[in-house]
Amino acid sequence: MIEDIFFKYEYQIIWTGIVVLGLLFLRLGLKQSAKRTAKRDELNFARTRLIYKYINVLVSFIAIFSLLLIWGVEVRELTVIFSSIFAVIGIGLFAIWSILSNITSGIIMFFYFPYKIGDKIQIHDKDFPLAAIIEDIKAFQLHLRTDEGELVTYPNNLFLQKSVSLLKKDAIVERTENADR
Structure with missing residues (x-):
């Protein structure tokens, strides 16, 4: 039974494992880079934790997108889904653009302040x-x-x-x- 499922979805299972490992290494590398920058520039740890949260969101977004592609969701369907989501988010965030501007500025200030x-x-x-x-x-x-x-x-x-x-x-x-x- 389990063997049948594995052989049926062998390609997807293997690629899922590769993507998960790759994204874990990406997340680790990005966090180490942020940690080195914080240490080099003697930055506050609270600011570094904030950048860690941004890294987690980015890696999660990439993981969702990659796994949906691996498991057979068509690119055309993904573009419709993500464009719809971004349209709703964009309309909602248009009213609070200054918050996004401050967050972006905070990220810039973390690395180049x-x-x-x-x-x-x-x-x-x-x-x-x-x-x-x-x-x-x-x-x-x-x-x-x-x-x-x-x-x-x-x-x-x-x-x-x-x-x-x-x-x-x-x-x-x-x-x-x-x-x-």
């Missing part, structure tokens, strides 16, 4: 100039602390659009040392 938690920066904005210390870098926004102690959340997408100057490295350490005196 010259500032670290604790740095004092100056954001050059004619409407809202701001000098503050970076307290935390989240998926959607930065948490900045002004000299007056005010906490400002600044959206990631706006941060990437503005000119920013580094005023002082590790200003948070200097601030706590001054408070101890």
Whole structure:
């Protein structure tokens, strides 16, 4: 009985195993790459975990697509299914495009962000100039602390659009040392 099922679906079972192993190695490689980048740039572990979640979603999407192809779903059918799903998601997300923009900015900032938690920066904005210390870098926004102690959340997408100057490295350490005196 089981032998009959195996021989009937031998091709699909073998390719399913190959795809699952390949995607596990892909996921491991992507996570190791993110981990190396985080270690090299001394990034916060919470930011690294967020990138891990994005990697899991990407690999899951590839796995679903690959397994559907292996098990006999036609490419034409898949394009109809995925285009319908993306159309519904696109319409739903159009209303919240800024959230997607902030998430994308957060990913870009993870890999190519010259500032670290604790740095004092100056954001050059004619409407809202701001000098503050970076307290935390989240998926959607930065948490900045002004000299007056005010906490400002600044959206990631706006941060990437503005000119920013580094005023002082590790200003948070200097601030706590001054408070101890």
